[in-house]
Amino acid sequence: MSYRIHDDCIACGACQPECPVDAISAGDIYVIDPEKCIDCGACANVCPVDAPKPE
Template structure:
Protein backbone atom coordinates (compact mmCIF):
# COMPACT_ATOMS: atom_id res chain seq x y z
CA UNK A 1 0.00 0.00 0.00
CA UNK A 2 1.20 3.52 -0.75
CA UNK A 3 -0.07 7.05 -0.50
CA UNK A 4 -1.18 9.24 -3.39
CA UNK A 5 -2.07 12.93 -3.45
CA UNK A 6 -5.64 13.66 -4.49
CA UNK A 7 -7.03 16.70 -6.33
CA UNK A 8 -7.52 18.62 -3.06
CA UNK A 9 -3.79 19.45 -3.07
CA UNK A 10 -3.16 23.21 -2.87
CA UNK A 11 0.58 22.90 -3.64
CA UNK A 12 1.62 24.35 -0.29
CA UNK A 13 4.65 22.05 -0.10
CA UNK A 14 4.20 21.06 3.55
CA UNK A 15 4.41 17.37 2.71
CA UNK A 16 7.64 17.30 0.74
CA UNK A 17 10.16 17.91 3.56
CA UNK A 18 8.35 15.44 5.84
CA UNK A 19 8.87 12.44 3.56
CA UNK A 20 11.67 10.28 5.04
CA UNK A 21 12.39 8.64 1.67
CA UNK A 22 12.11 11.79 -0.49
CA UNK A 23 9.51 10.49 -2.94
CA UNK A 24 7.29 13.60 -2.97
CA UNK A 25 7.85 16.23 -5.65
CA UNK A 26 6.07 19.16 -7.26
CA UNK A 27 4.03 18.23 -10.30
CA UNK A 28 2.32 20.47 -12.83
CA UNK A 29 -0.63 21.45 -10.64
CA UNK A 30 -0.12 19.52 -7.40
CA UNK A 31 2.48 17.49 -5.55
CA UNK A 32 2.93 13.84 -6.48
CA UNK A 33 4.19 10.76 -4.65
CA UNK A 34 6.32 8.12 -6.37
CA UNK A 35 4.23 5.05 -5.60
CA UNK A 36 7.16 2.68 -6.02
CA UNK A 37 9.21 4.39 -3.31
CA UNK A 38 6.47 5.24 -0.81
CA UNK A 39 6.89 3.35 2.47
CA UNK A 40 3.34 4.07 3.67
CA UNK A 41 4.46 5.96 6.79
CA UNK A 42 1.79 8.68 6.62
CA UNK A 43 4.17 11.52 7.52
CA UNK A 44 2.88 13.56 4.57
CA UNK A 45 -0.75 13.08 5.61
CA UNK A 46 0.00 14.23 9.14
CA UNK A 47 1.11 17.71 8.01
CA UNK A 48 -1.21 18.37 5.07
CA UNK A 49 -3.71 21.17 5.80
CA UNK A 50 -6.27 19.80 3.31
CA UNK A 51 -5.82 16.02 3.77
CA UNK A 52 -4.67 15.56 0.19
CA UNK A 53 -2.35 12.56 0.78
CA UNK A 54 -4.52 9.49 1.01
CA UNK A 55 -3.71 5.79 1.35
CA UNK A 56 -4.14 3.84 -1.85
Protein backbone atom coordinates in the same frame (compact mmCIF):
# COMPACT_ATOMS: atom_id res chain seq x y z
CA MET B 1 0.18 0.10 0.03
CA SER B 2 1.22 3.67 -0.64
CA TYR B 3 -0.24 7.12 -0.29
CA ARG B 4 -1.56 9.18 -3.18
CA ILE B 5 -2.12 12.94 -3.24
CA HIS B 6 -5.62 13.76 -4.41
CA ASP B 7 -6.89 16.77 -6.34
CA ASP B 8 -7.60 18.73 -3.14
CA CYS B 9 -3.84 19.49 -3.04
CA ILE B 10 -3.14 23.23 -2.84
CA ALA B 11 0.58 22.77 -3.59
CA CYS B 12 1.60 24.35 -0.27
CA GLY B 13 4.70 22.16 0.00
CA ALA B 14 4.20 21.11 3.63
CA CYS B 15 4.38 17.40 2.78
CA GLN B 16 7.56 17.24 0.73
CA PRO B 17 10.14 17.91 3.48
CA GLU B 18 8.37 15.43 5.79
CA CYS B 19 8.85 12.43 3.49
CA PRO B 20 11.72 10.31 4.85
CA VAL B 21 12.30 8.57 1.50
CA ASP B 22 12.01 11.59 -0.84
CA ALA B 23 9.00 10.12 -2.65
CA ILE B 24 7.14 13.42 -3.17
CA SER B 25 7.75 15.64 -6.18
CA ALA B 26 6.31 19.03 -7.09
CA GLY B 27 4.16 19.91 -10.06
CA ASP B 28 0.78 21.60 -10.39
CA ILE B 29 -0.03 19.44 -7.40
CA TYR B 30 2.40 17.27 -5.48
CA VAL B 31 2.80 13.63 -6.52
CA ILE B 32 3.92 10.60 -4.52
CA ASP B 33 5.99 7.94 -6.26
CA PRO B 34 4.29 4.67 -5.21
CA GLU B 35 7.53 2.74 -5.76
CA LYS B 36 9.33 4.83 -3.12
CA CYS B 37 6.47 5.42 -0.65
CA ILE B 38 6.82 3.42 2.56
CA ASP B 39 3.28 4.15 3.78
CA CYS B 40 4.45 6.06 6.86
CA GLY B 41 1.78 8.78 6.71
CA ALA B 42 4.16 11.65 7.51
CA CYS B 43 2.81 13.61 4.54
CA ALA B 44 -0.79 13.15 5.64
CA ASN B 45 -0.01 14.30 9.18
CA VAL B 46 1.10 17.77 8.00
CA CYS B 47 -1.26 18.39 5.09
CA PRO B 48 -3.69 21.26 5.81
CA VAL B 49 -6.30 19.93 3.33
CA ASP B 50 -5.90 16.16 3.89
CA ALA B 51 -4.86 15.57 0.27
CA PRO B 52 -2.58 12.53 0.84
CA LYS B 53 -4.67 9.43 1.39
CA PRO B 54 -3.78 5.73 1.53
CA GLU B 55 -4.46 3.84 -1.69
